[in-house]
Each structure stands twice: as structure tokens, then as C-alpha cells.
Amino acid sequence: MSSQHVPNGSTVAELGEFGLIRAVTENRRQPESTLLGPGDDAAVVAAADSRVVASTDVLVQGVHFRLDWSTPQQVGRKAVAVNLADIAAMGAVPTAVLVGLACPADTPADLVRGLTDGMWEEAAGAGAGVVGGDMVQADQLVVSITALGDLRGRAAITRSGARPGDVVAVCGRLGWAAAGLAVLHRGFRSPVSVANAQRFPEPVYAAGPAAAKAGATAMIDVSDGLLADLGHIAEASGVGIDVRTELLDVHPRLVEVGTALGADPLHWVLTGGEDHALAATFPPFADLPEGWRRIGAVTMPDSGVTVDGAAYAGESGWQHWLS
Amino acid sequence: MSSQHVPNGSTVAELGEFGLIRAVTENRRQPESTLLGPGDDAAVVAAADSRVVASTDVLVQGVHFRLDWSTPQQVGRKAVAVNLADIAAMGAVPTAVLVGLACPADTPADLVRGLTDGMWEEAAGAGAGVVGGDMVQADQLVVSITALGDLRGRAAITRSGARPGDVVAVCGRLGWAAAGLAVLHRGFRSPVSVANAQRFPEPVYAAGPAAAKAGATAMIDVSDGLLADLGHIAEASGVGIDVRTELLDVHPRLVEVGTALGADPLHWVLTGGEDHALAATFPPFADLPEGWRRIGAVTMPDSGVTVDGAAYAGESGWQHWLS
Known part of the structure; x- marks a missing residue:
């Protein structure tokens, strides 16, 4: 190469x-x-x-x-x-x-x-x-x-197909790039796995077509942060989305970095962008493809994006153009 | 709109x-x-x-x-x-x-x-x-x-298909953007038609597919200058190209501007970029599509691009990256 x-x-x-x-x-x-x-x-x-x-x-x-x-x-x-x-x-x-x-x-x-x-x-x-x-x-x-x-003959999976009752799932890492940014901003270069997550994402490209084959109703690339990007699906689909924190994978390495820097690793997982995980909604009884994990559910129209049933208190993601 | x-x-x-x-x-x-x-x-x-x-x-x-x-x-x-x-x-x-x-x-x-x-x-x-x-x-x-x-089912017309004996033709204006640049650089805003040619080109998009239908053997967008871009065809096709100045359309407006600024309008036509005319080669007896005009011929391999049979004395086009 x-x-x-x-x-x-x-x-x-x-x-x-x-x-x-x-x-x-x-x-x-x-x-x-x-x-x-x-x-x-x-x-x-x-x-x-x-x-x-x-x-x-x-x-x-x-x-x-x-x-x-x-x-x-x-x-x-x-x-x-x-x-x-x-x-x-x-x-x-x-x-x-x-x-x-x-x-x-x-x-x-x-x-x-x-x-x-x-x-x-x-x-x-x-x-x-x-x-x-x-x-x-x-x-x-x-x-x-x-x-x-x-698209290999399949319909494009847009942001607008989510329906109340659908399962919300993700494939790929969340919060790692945000943790890496915090590490690098403090002048550290380690843990390398966390710093590298900020340097370049490792999206699971095959997870997209796999989700489409499995019947995904809506899908998005998590670039701005999980809550912000689920917000785009919720808005485009005219639904609400509830994320369950007990279903989120907060990796021990993020907990460790969070402890060292005095930061909340769950906040990174919920709001950190740049990992480019995929988030999608699937019909209630769909078999999720390999690597996809359930993190919540699609709720009633116009109920917004909630975390454990309530509005999230912090900033929900990357703010473009703040200068 | x-x-x-x-x-x-x-x-x-x-x-x-x-x-x-x-x-x-x-x-x-x-x-x-x-x-x-x-x-x-x-x-x-x-x-x-x-x-x-x-x-x-x-x-x-x-x-x-x-x-x-x-x-x-x-x-x-x-x-x-x-x-x-x-x-x-x-x-x-x-x-x-x-x-x-x-x-x-x-x-x-x-x-x-x-x-x-x-x-x-x-x-x-x-x-x-x-x-x-x-x-x-x-x-x-x-x-x-x-x-x-x-491509509407047709083969792409690359730079590499020109053959000795082919006709060289162009569709669209040459030298206007260069003349416009000279005008604007001197602080003038007129003639407007010339200044505007520098502000935005008006490529004849339909001339590309028309040339393909008519059997064009090679084609290029004239962005760097006629001689420079014909040089790309000559190099990719392994041929020479001779441009005949008596076949070039040096518009009276360019002559007028050239006289006013003490510049050679033919130089603009031969070397001025940014008009985004199309230049193409056609088999010897092809009927040129509407708007295309013959300006020269494809000559023997490795004879370079010549003007009236001789090397061109000036710079042949836009030099990228000069700083």
C-alpha cells in the first residue's frame, strides 16, 4: 500500500x-x-x-x-x-x-x-x-x-423510518473519541487506545449493510454524539427515543480515564461525537445483526430524546460553528 | 430558484x-x-x-x-x-x-x-x-x-484515444477568461463580457455527450490552457498534436482588449485557462457536432504539441503551485 x-x-x-x-x-x-x-x-x-x-x-x-x-x-x-x-x-x-x-x-x-x-x-x-x-x-x-x-439493490435506510415500538441499537464504540479528546487536551498521550480513538475512528462499515438486511427502519452515523444523532432520527421520523443507560456499554477503560480526569464517562458515551458508530432502529422482534446491541426504544411521537425516561441535563452533543 | x-x-x-x-x-x-x-x-x-x-x-x-x-x-x-x-x-x-x-x-x-x-x-x-x-x-x-x-450507456471518452490523422476540434470559448484576468488585474471592470468570462465560465455541457456520440476518440476540458491541455491528450495518447492558428477564432473583442492592454490575444487563446471549452479528437472523416470547430490535427507519435508546425515560444499554460 x-x-x-x-x-x-x-x-x-x-x-x-x-x-x-x-x-x-x-x-x-x-x-x-x-x-x-x-x-x-x-x-x-x-x-x-x-x-x-x-x-x-x-x-x-x-x-x-x-x-x-x-x-x-x-x-x-x-x-x-x-x-x-x-x-x-x-x-x-x-x-x-x-x-x-x-x-x-x-x-x-x-x-x-x-x-x-x-x-x-x-x-x-x-x-x-x-x-x-x-x-x-x-x-x-x-x-x-x-x-x-x-446499495446492492436494497432501499436506502434514511433517518425517517423509525416507528414507535422499534428497538434502538448501536454498533461500534461510543464515548471513546470524546475521552481521547479530553486526554489529548490535558497534554497526555495515553492510554493510547483512547487517544487513538480521537485520532481516527474505526467504524464498522459492514454493520450498515447488515442492519439494512436485518430490516433496520432508520439509521444514522453517530458523528455529533449519540443523543444529538438520535435526535435527528427522532425529528425526521416524528417519534421519541428513550435510551436506557443500563444497556449502554461504558468500557472500563473509559471509567478509568474518567476517574483520572474527574469526568463522567457516561456523559462521553451519551454525547461524545467522532466515534462514528452506527445507530439504528429495528422492528420490535428483529434479530439484531452481529455486533449490534440494543440501547433503548422508539417511543411516542414528539416526545424527544430521553435518557431513562427523562430529559438529559447536559449538552447533548457537538455544537457546530461556536466561535 | x-x-x-x-x-x-x-x-x-x-x-x-x-x-x-x-x-x-x-x-x-x-x-x-x-x-x-x-x-x-x-x-x-x-x-x-x-x-x-x-x-x-x-x-x-x-x-x-x-x-x-x-x-x-x-x-x-x-x-x-x-x-x-x-x-x-x-x-x-x-x-x-x-x-x-x-x-x-x-x-x-x-x-x-x-x-x-x-x-x-x-x-x-x-x-x-x-x-x-x-x-x-x-x-x-x-x-x-x-x-x-x-454516460448514457456510452464508453467514457478519455484522454488516451487520439490517433495520428485524427482531427482536433474545440467547442466553447478560448482566451476570454485570460483576457478577463488581464482586464481585472489592471483595475478595469469592462468590457463586461470579457471580465465576466473570468468571473465564471460558460461551458457548453451538451457538447461533451454530442462529441461522444459523434465518435470522439479523446476529449479534455480546457482548464489549464489549450496547448497545456492538448499536451495531456498528446501524452496520454502517445501522439503529437499540431494546432493551426488560421483555424483559431480570435474574437474581435479579444483583439480590442489586447490592443488596449498591449497584449497578444492569440497568446490568450493558445494558453489561457479557465474558459472550460472542450477539446477533442475525432476520426478524420467524422462529422463534427454543432458548435465544434476544427483547429488542427493529430500528428506522429512523440512530436509534442506544435503551433503551425513549430514549438510554441511562450509559456503553454497555467503553472500550478508556483508560489
């Missing part, structure tokens, strides 16, 4: 756009779904069932990642992962990634190589190819990823 | 991400190909022939556009147009656009509304929908667009 060697110490300006693109695209293996990869005006990607799922996310240095906390490779993994999680949350299988990269002219070419190594690694792990992109000059490092996916 | 009213003088931070997304997506009309539009984790777009064409371009304030030269709406049109031109250059019909937008928290919401108005206008004119996106905070305004398209 590693990319071509670039001269030590080169900047992106010295290498030039075409040299840089060559350095980060040569000798990469594309999946079968990549019908035409990088190097032309556009890529061509298979869309077997005559539909394509598409999502874009933008990550900005200093806002969504810090290069004093994360390696370029970890940032590349994160940038792709947050997008592929959106594809999985529709019940689709990731097929392709396009990369828009803006960075200063004096950015080390090695940094861009690390970023793209991480992108290819994460995409390949999900079965997707990096099929195209654009690299331009800017004052700040900005990574914009568009991910494409294949 | 106009978007919802947003409170006068609001910044994006005051409106918030969700308020902003609502303001720029409500009451927009989607084409039939948009199976699921904005508002969920991802969009779903029709890909009728089981393939999707995809391309990403990033535009940065101060690098690719200036808000003292262009209105936000013109920037929005340009951002979408440069991407849709890539789709057309594969011979495909545009279907959808996704928007990644990064901007400072104090950016006026009206500016973002103007940008997105321009994006919807340009996309709608090409038959495409704006199906999704992401808005995040950054120090600088960065617009990343991904465009999707439909």
Missing part, C-alpha cells in the same frame, strides 16, 4: 501538482468497481444497481484535526472514515473516494504522502478505491472527501 | 450549521435523477447505466476567485461549472453536485446564500441537482465540489 518515494524535504510547490498526484497515485491497487481511476478529467465507478450513494465531509486543520496530536496518516484515515461511515449509515457498501486537498505551497510533500497513505489504507480496508481528486494551494490544510457507495 | 430568506446581517456562526443548511436547501427543485436529496447521511442519485462519472475540484478564495472581483453568486456558478465541465469532457451528462464549504465563522450568511444560489443556478442549467454537502469552519473560504454524471 505504500506510495512512491518522493525526494526528501520537498514541498508540494517544488514537486508540482502533477508530480504530487503521480507520487500519491502510482502503484495503488484499485478495486473492481473502479472502472477508470485517477488521471483523466473524471473517474468512472461501477454503480451496479443503477443508483449511487454519495456524501461529502470537509476536515480542517485546527478544527477537525491537529497535526501535533495526529500523524498525517491518521488524519488521512479519519478523513476517509468519517465519509465512509455516512455511506454505511445508508446501508450501502463503500465503492470509491474522491479527495479534494487544499494546503500551503510550503507543505512538505511527505505530509501529503502520509495523508494519502492513510486515505488509501482506510479506503482499501472498506473495499473502496481512491479514484480521483484535486490538489490546490490555500493558507490552511483543508481535506474534502466525497465517498460513493452501492 | 432563490433560496429562503435569512435574517439580515447574520453570520454563519449565528445561523448555525443546521439553520444554514436549511436556508440554502429549502424550496429547491431536484431533477428526477435525485432519488434522495440533502438532509440524510448521504444522497442517492440515479446511475441509469450502472456506472457513475465523478470528479472533484477545489476553489480557494484569493487563489481561484476574488470576492472583490466576483459576486458570491458568480463564484458559486464557477465552482460548479468547472466540475460539470469535467463530467462533460468524459462524454457524460451531469446528474448531481455535492458541496464542501469551509469558511470563517464570521462569514455573512448572505454570502453563503449567494454562493449556493449560484451553485443551484449552474447545476440546474445543466440538469443536475445539488444533492448534499458539508459546511465547516476554516480561516479561509474554500469550496470543494464533486460532480457526478451519467
Whole structure:
């Protein structure tokens, strides 16, 4: 998976756009779904069932990642992962990634190589190819990823299909990235498993299509925090959702970190974003697919999102645009 | 086509991400190909022939556009147009656009509304929908667009199919955006038709699929300059290309501006980027579709791009990453 060697110490300006693109695209293996990869005006990607799922996310240095906390490779993994999680949350299988990269002219070419190594690694792990992109000059490092996916003939699982009586379930970790953020903010680098959860998420991509096959009625990628994102399902579906804390997995490692930092690990689990777990609703008697665990139930219309039957006291998730 | 009213003088931070997304997506009309539009984790777009064409371009304030030269709406049109031109250059019909937008928290919401108005206008004119996106905070305004398209069952027209003896042809304007740049750089605002060519291109999207139907052997979007982009075809196809200046349309308006500014209008036509004309090669006896005009011929392998049979003396196009 590693990319071509670039001269030590080169900047992106010295290498030039075409040299840089060559350095980060040569000798990469594309999946079968990549019908035409990088190097032309556009890529061509298979869309077997005559539909394509598409999502874009933008990550900005200093806002969504810090290069004093994360390696370029970890940032590349994160940038792709947050997008592929959106594809999985529709019940689709990731097929392709396009990369828009803006960075200063004096950015080390090695940094861009690390970023793209991480992108290819994460995409390949999900079965997707990096099929195209654009690299331009800017004052700040900005990574914009568009991910494409294949619904394999099934209906897309939107946020709006939850019905009263449905089971609410999640697959993947909750609270880890928030705990990692707390750790890194205090200047610590350990526990590594917790710090790394902030550096890059590890979404369970296959859990999305599995949930769709199992009859999921609504699904979302937990990017803003469990309560905030269940709120999006509740609003779109016109239902309430009650989360039962006794069903939540508060990992001993989070308890340990919470104790050390004087923080409530349950708050991280309920409100921490960036782990990119999947949350979904299923019919009352559905068999949950492997890795999915029940955490609550869909309640009556317009009752909002509650925790153990009551409103949650704290902030329910990531607030965008606070400055 | 106009978007919802947003409170006068609001910044994006005051409106918030969700308020902003609502303001720029409500009451927009989607084409039939948009199976699921904005508002969920991802969009779903029709890909009728089981393939999707995809391309990403990033535009940065101060690098690719200036808000003292262009209105936000013109920037929005340009951002979408440069991407849709890539789709057309594969011979495909545009279907959808996704928007990644990064901007400072104090950016006026009206500016973002103007940008997105321009994006919807340009996309709608090409038959495409704006199906999704992401808005995040950054120090600088960065617009990343991904465009999707439909090949309608035809093969993609790449850069690599040109053969010696083929006719070289273009559809669309050449040199106008470069002339516009020269005008704006001198502090002029007229001729408006020339200045506007720099503010936003007007690619002839339908010319791409028409060329594919007519048997085009290679095609490219002229974004870096005619000679530079024909160079990409020559390199990918392993051929030479000779451009005949007597076949080039140097519009009287460009001659007039060139005379006024002491510049050579033919140089603009040969090397000016950003007009997003399409350049293609066709078999020797092909009937060129409407709007396409012959400008030269494909010559022997490895003879490079020549003008009237000789190497061109000047810089052949836009140099990326010069700092």
C-alpha cells in the first residue's frame, strides 16, 4: 500500500501538482468497481444497481484535526472514515473516494504522502478505491472527501423510518473519541487506545449493510454524539427515543480515564461525537445483526430524546460553528 | 430558484450549521435523477447505466476567485461549472453536485446564500441537482465540489484515444477568461463580457455527450490552457498534436482588449485557462457536432504539441503551485 518515494524535504510547490498526484497515485491497487481511476478529467465507478450513494465531509486543520496530536496518516484515515461511515449509515457498501486537498505551497510533500497513505489504507480496508481528486494551494490544510457507495439493490435506510415500538441499537464504540479528546487536551498521550480513538475512528462499515438486511427502519452515523444523532432520527421520523443507560456499554477503560480526569464517562458515551458508530432502529422482534446491541426504544411521537425516561441535563452533543 | 430568506446581517456562526443548511436547501427543485436529496447521511442519485462519472475540484478564495472581483453568486456558478465541465469532457451528462464549504465563522450568511444560489443556478442549467454537502469552519473560504454524471450507456471518452490523422476540434470559448484576468488585474471592470468570462465560465455541457456520440476518440476540458491541455491528450495518447492558428477564432473583442492592454490575444487563446471549452479528437472523416470547430490535427507519435508546425515560444499554460 505504500506510495512512491518522493525526494526528501520537498514541498508540494517544488514537486508540482502533477508530480504530487503521480507520487500519491502510482502503484495503488484499485478495486473492481473502479472502472477508470485517477488521471483523466473524471473517474468512472461501477454503480451496479443503477443508483449511487454519495456524501461529502470537509476536515480542517485546527478544527477537525491537529497535526501535533495526529500523524498525517491518521488524519488521512479519519478523513476517509468519517465519509465512509455516512455511506454505511445508508446501508450501502463503500465503492470509491474522491479527495479534494487544499494546503500551503510550503507543505512538505511527505505530509501529503502520509495523508494519502492513510486515505488509501482506510479506503482499501472498506473495499473502496481512491479514484480521483484535486490538489490546490490555500493558507490552511483543508481535506474534502466525497465517498460513493452501492446499495446492492436494497432501499436506502434514511433517518425517517423509525416507528414507535422499534428497538434502538448501536454498533461500534461510543464515548471513546470524546475521552481521547479530553486526554489529548490535558497534554497526555495515553492510554493510547483512547487517544487513538480521537485520532481516527474505526467504524464498522459492514454493520450498515447488515442492519439494512436485518430490516433496520432508520439509521444514522453517530458523528455529533449519540443523543444529538438520535435526535435527528427522532425529528425526521416524528417519534421519541428513550435510551436506557443500563444497556449502554461504558468500557472500563473509559471509567478509568474518567476517574483520572474527574469526568463522567457516561456523559462521553451519551454525547461524545467522532466515534462514528452506527445507530439504528429495528422492528420490535428483529434479530439484531452481529455486533449490534440494543440501547433503548422508539417511543411516542414528539416526545424527544430521553435518557431513562427523562430529559438529559447536559449538552447533548457537538455544537457546530461556536466561535 | 432563490433560496429562503435569512435574517439580515447574520453570520454563519449565528445561523448555525443546521439553520444554514436549511436556508440554502429549502424550496429547491431536484431533477428526477435525485432519488434522495440533502438532509440524510448521504444522497442517492440515479446511475441509469450502472456506472457513475465523478470528479472533484477545489476553489480557494484569493487563489481561484476574488470576492472583490466576483459576486458570491458568480463564484458559486464557477465552482460548479468547472466540475460539470469535467463530467462533460468524459462524454457524460451531469446528474448531481455535492458541496464542501469551509469558511470563517464570521462569514455573512448572505454570502453563503449567494454562493449556493449560484451553485443551484449552474447545476440546474445543466440538469443536475445539488444533492448534499458539508459546511465547516476554516480561516479561509474554500469550496470543494464533486460532480457526478451519467454516460448514457456510452464508453467514457478519455484522454488516451487520439490517433495520428485524427482531427482536433474545440467547442466553447478560448482566451476570454485570460483576457478577463488581464482586464481585472489592471483595475478595469469592462468590457463586461470579457471580465465576466473570468468571473465564471460558460461551458457548453451538451457538447461533451454530442462529441461522444459523434465518435470522439479523446476529449479534455480546457482548464489549464489549450496547448497545456492538448499536451495531456498528446501524452496520454502517445501522439503529437499540431494546432493551426488560421483555424483559431480570435474574437474581435479579444483583439480590442489586447490592443488596449498591449497584449497578444492569440497568446490568450493558445494558453489561457479557465474558459472550460472542450477539446477533442475525432476520426478524420467524422462529422463534427454543432458548435465544434476544427483547429488542427493529430500528428506522429512523440512530436509534442506544435503551433503551425513549430514549438510554441511562450509559456503553454497555467503553472500550478508556483508560489
